[in-house]
Amino acid sequence: MAVLSLETINLSKKFGKLAALNSINLKVSEGEVFGYIGPNGAGKTTTIRLLLGILKATDGSAKVFGLDAWKDAVEIHKRIAYVPGDVNLWPNLTGGEVIDLFIGLRGKYDKLRREKLLKMFDLDPSKKCRTYSKGNRQKVALVAAFASDADMFILDEPTSGLDPLMAQVFQECVLEQKNNGKGIFLSSHILSEVERLCDRVGIIRDGKLVETGTLNELRHLTRITMYVATERPLEGFESVQGIHGVHTQQDGLSFQVDSSEIGNVISYISKFGVKKIESTPPTLEELFMRHYNASGNS
Numbered sequence: 001m002a003v004l005s006l007e008t009i010n011l012s013k014k015f016g017k018l019a020a021l022n023s024i025n026l027k028v029s030e031g032e033v034f035g036y037i038g039p040n041g042a043g044k045t046t047t048i049r050l051l052l053g054i055l056k057a058t059d060g061s062a063k064v065f066g067l068d069a070w071k072d073a074v075e076i077h078k079r080i081a082y083v084p085g086d087v088n089l090w091p092n093l094t095g096g097e098v099i100d101l102f103i104g105l106r107g108k109y110d111k112l113r114r115e116k117l118l119k120m121f122d123l124d125p126s127k128k129c130r131t132y133s134k135g136n137r138q139k140v141a142l143v144a145a146f147a148s149d150a151d152m153f154i155l156d157e158p159t160s161g162l163d164p165l166m167a168q169v170f171q172e173c174v175l176e177q178k179n180n181g182k183g184i185f186l187s188s189h190i191l192s193e194v195e196r197l198c199d200r201v202g203i204i205r206d207g208k209l210v211e212t213g214t215l216n217e218l219r220h221l222t223r224i225t226m227y228v229a230t231e232r233p234l235e236g237f238e239s240v241q242g243i244h245g246v247h248t249q250q251d252g253l254s255f256q257v258d259s260s261e262i263g264n265v266i267s268y269i270s271k272f273g274v275k276k277i278e279s280t281p282p283t284l285e286e287l288f289m290r291h292y293n294a295s296g297n298s
Contacts, residue, residue: 005183
């Protein structure tokens with residue numbers, strides 16, 4: 001049985017009459033990367049603040065390493081590394097001094113790893129923090145996090161301000177920590193990043209968790225894009241159950257099909273002599289937009 005790094009049970013938070021979070025149930029195991037996605041205001045950061053013990057839940061519970069996130073916050077913080085999306089640093093300290101301060105709070109650390117990470121992130125630790133760009137401030141927090149011997153990483157929009165090359169370095173570091181058996185809770189709006197890194201994802205909307213599962217599990221909930229070319233015209237194809245958005249393309253047809261109907265659709269197509277068939281599973285972005293399109297329709 002997987003050992004849980006964190007768990008929330010019916011976690012709720014109200015600010016006056018505003019329900020910022022409504023009965024959130026999450027589990028993140030050791031050695032798992034969990035992606036938490038949603039637009040600004042959906043409740044991602046509120047969830048993280050509850051996990052960090054910065055806010056107290058109105059209802060429900062949040063546990064990290066089996067400890068209460070509010071009552072045992074001090075003990076929990078000894079074992080986690082947190083990277084926010086907007087890092088504020090002491091302006092008169094150098095980047096290296098800030099990194100040493102953060103990782104020194106956890107006791108011993110690997111100095112060689114610190115130097116390796118500085119090179120990987122192309123960060124000059126001798127400069128004062130007031131001279132750093134947003135991207136470099138983010139690098140300071142990431143180096144401090146990944147150089148520490150944390151048991152879990154809570155990352156809230158961690159690549160904000162990083163260029164694509166540095167975002168790639170970040171992804172390598174996350175996968176390394178995953179392989180070391182560390183639990184990682186990643187809140188991000190960069191869907192390609194989540195798709196590459198995460199074992200499971202949760203989609204939050206208006207304070208409610210609307211979908212959760214592996215990408216393969218979530219893909220069963222939406223449509224697959226297909227392209228077919230047949231020897232004979234596909235008569236009556238648009239009336240086949242589960243078919244949507246048929247378009248003529250070169251020598252064939254492109255369309256979407258409900259995943260539950262794909263077997264019946266392929267059986268129907270086969271009667272007309274298949275010359276070519278291609279299928280593309282939905283991307284995480286398509287799954288996400290299913291919940292956030294303007295009309296509210298799938």
